[in-house]
Amino acid sequence: MDTTERAALIRAGDRRALARAITLVESARPDHRAEALALLEALRDAPQALRIGLSGTPGVGKSTFIEAFGLMLTGQGLKVAVLAVDPSSARSGGSILGDKTRMERLSRDPAAFIRPSPSQSQLGGVARRTREAVALCEAAGFDVVLIETVGVGQSETVVAELSDLFLLLLAPAGGDELQGVKRGIMEMADLILVNKADGDLKPAALRTVADYAGALQLLRRRPQDPPGFPKALPVSALGAAGLGEAWAEMQALVAWRKAQGHWDRARAAQARHWFEEEVRQGLLAALAREPQKGLMASLGDRVAQGRLTPEAAAAEMLHHLGQAR
């Protein structure tokens, strides 16, 4: 199948063509890579979905939230794609979304599309594949693309750079546990959703919401936020409560950002970021190919034996690569 046919099928919303195209962008084979680049270029003018990043540690009910939130959106006639960024999945042997039974109803919903994290151990690789999968989902006409992460290392930063909105899902906690959420993560959040606001845990959830609302007020106001944002809200994924309110807040935030020009500026800055990141990764990848690889190894041996300082060896390698220091 050629690129034009592939592109047409994806634009027509063909599920199988989309799944195959994502497999294509996940492939490391040079011929696949060339096809993937051509396909992405052919789909460049795709409509924009709302890209929602979602982070939360295991146990906060992320799968349940995605299922309930996704079903609410499809119930409103929206098409929803769910992708994952999980650089650990290669090691742990199973991606967070690998077990689709955890989102049984959503995975059977014809208006939903769920794709597990690519099995790559390098966050950079996962980020690239996920970014390209997001572009493919937009071309396929999805209205909302949810990008989830378990928050391993730097993966939240990656997901935030892929998203228009960033949600942080938390469990009810004691007042002292606020510090368990890293400040950097909190500063990324547009909405903090405290899950399990139901049954016995409801009072604790409401207290946690109040605690985070207070903490959010202490953060410096970001230019991309209208007054009152970022917000903390209670939700119950299990009881499907608070999801409509959360969605209304997201829509209000998006409308404001679009009106103020922040949406376009953020998308442009993200595209530039990924271009620069791709160049950096491409440059570094050259070191792993011959003849550079062999020279790196032999210079590395001399450094390891103490016959050359790391600095002198690096200068020699960079000279070989045609880089003045």
Add this chain to the structure above:
Amino acid sequence: MDTTERAALIRAGDRRALARAITLVESARPDHRAEALALLEALRDAPQALRIGLSGTPGVGKSTFIEAFGLMLTGQGLKVAVLAVDPSSARSGGSILGDKTRMERLSRDPAAFIRPSPSQSQLGGVARRTREAVALCEAAGFDVVLIETVGVGQSETVVAELSDLFLLLLAPAGGDELQGVKRGIMEMADLILVNKADGDLKPAALRTVADYAGALQLLRRRPQDPPGFPKALPVSALGAAGLGEAWAEMQALVAWRKAQGHWDRARAAQARHWFEEEVRQGLLAALAREPQKGLMASLGDRVAQGRLTPEAAAAEMLHHLGQAR
């Protein structure tokens, strides 16, 4: 002054020459850089100090510990240098060691040398300067080089790659707070020292030691450890208690690692790591110089305007840089 003179003064232990040489390696000026490389090459065969990495969040008493531990070592006739890795110091406007009054006695000790973190906001830059400063301190005949970090982001990993031993300094804590220490940091530690094992806090400190000793046993045994390591020990920096025991454990660990060949292997692997890192940083630095910088900017503009995908723009840039993908 030429390189040979500089090198001779440093080898003779001249304090002012050492301080000036560290300033030289911290300079970004190309002519300074060339001098620095020549100096490091001239000092390549320096004797080895024991490089001790030390991490601990603010409030655990790190300065007090370094002062007490350093004075104990100088009291035994050893020469002690203290360096810092603090990538945040440029932003916060003051390095953790900037205020030498926090180590008043040690800073006046003729057998000690204290140098604040270089004021660079990039961790990569701080790491290189610190690594080169360590090499200079070794050439100047210091027996022990302490490298401290406040543990901002990835700085522990950097310090561990610079060190022969890695110490984690903790405060007494409730039993539930064990999870506050990231697993990755714990896996780096050779010794966990629980400070403030004095007065009212002593029982809590001893409990914390027991908790961490238990947690350490659950970690996978590392090839570079004799049975029983890594260990958790109580210390009181304020009361100068437990420091001799901690030092004895460090010496035992070092002796074992030297006898088993782990010491030399680790040093060789670290030198290779820094060589490779230096090459990577050098390659990426080329993107910030003309004419690459201008091309990056103009391709980035086209990506930001949606006229080119990040992938296609990156392919064009890499082609320009002479890199096949």
